[in-house]
Amino acid sequence: MLLPLVLVALPLHASSTSPPTVNLKGVAPARQHLYPVASSTSATWQCLDGSKTIPVASINDDYCDCPDGSDEPGTSACANGTFHCINAGHIGADIRSSRVGDGLCEPECCDGSDEAEGVCENKCEAIGSQYKAEQAAIQKARKTGAKIRSTFVAFAHKEKTRLEESIASLKKEVEHARAEAARTNDILSRLESLDNATLEIKKQSPLFTSLEKHNAAIKALHARSKRLQDEINKLEGLLDDLETGYNPNYVDMAVINTVKAWKAMKGV
Structure with missing residues (x-):
């Protein structure tokens, strides 16, 4: 299943040398800066291990393109990938990408972000x-x-x-x-x-x-x-x-x- 990229709104006068940052599901806040991509689907992005350059549209498309799994932080496509649960109100946590979208509410993800919206209750506040x-x-x-x-x-x-x-x-x-x-x-x-x-x-x-x-x-x-x-x-x-x-x-x-x-x- 193709997961959409959520774009952060930027001023219209932003320079072309500073592409907008895509707020990707499954990426820890401290690592979001590693995914600076242009809003156009024709833009490209380099795998974090530097091994390949892929289209931006290939990020989180449920297909593993990068050997290090860095292009699929929000899906289970890459066996060696890692998914980050924000867990707002509690403590963020990382799980294996293979546990994303499997229908099970992982205890590490109290916000339920490892599954589709509505599957898991957000218990982080309690x-x-x-x-x-x-x-x-x-x-x-x-x-x-x-x-x-x-x-x-x-x-x-x-x-x-x-x-x-x-x-x-x-x-x-x-x-x-x-x-x-x-x-x-x-x-x-x-x-x-x-x-x-x-x-x-x-x-x-x-x-x-x-x-x-x-x-x-x-x-x-x-x-x-x-x-x-x-x-x-x-x-x-x-x-x-x-x-x-x-x-x-x-x-x-x-x-x-x-x-x-x-x-x-x-x-x-």
Whole structure:
């Protein structure tokens, strides 16, 4: 079936060196300029691959003249052709030319332009509205997630610093307790040759009691230091998960910058 060319009206004084542009069905707006032809049927046009020159009347005449299929953007004549659905109100889409005029309403063409007028309902306005609402919800969720991640990283950074300071303080306490225990143990070691009676007296000595307390304190400090280190390890694990698990294609720059800051903090 021969599809008519729809001409765009131009001023009467237009120069012959600037032929009017034909608004062709099946051609994306960004590619319409590739089809500048004269209004006369005697005018010629070159296939987009440069292989042939054909009459303007041969464009969209349901017969494939060009090897690249560029002369039949609005019909199914060329097996290697592409048909563009404008989908006003939504997003334009391309389909294979073989799917044009087959009696089926292609989902990619919500405007129904792939079939003859009246065959397919134009659903682009409803589909476009739904799509925009979904994209707005997704964007809102991304921004919310980004803020949560950013807040968590900032908190975790402060908490890690606090725990590291606590461990440093505990290490000083451990060293002090060890020194005191060593001093007390040195004194008691000199009493090891005493008999049992004297040894019992030694156990009642404040020095012996102090040694026991210091040893117990050292064990307690070690245990507390280990718990704090475990907390830091878990915190670093959570931050590493945040760093490796986020998708830069679905977050805003705030999240990306936060992860970069975390890498810098780790010295990566």
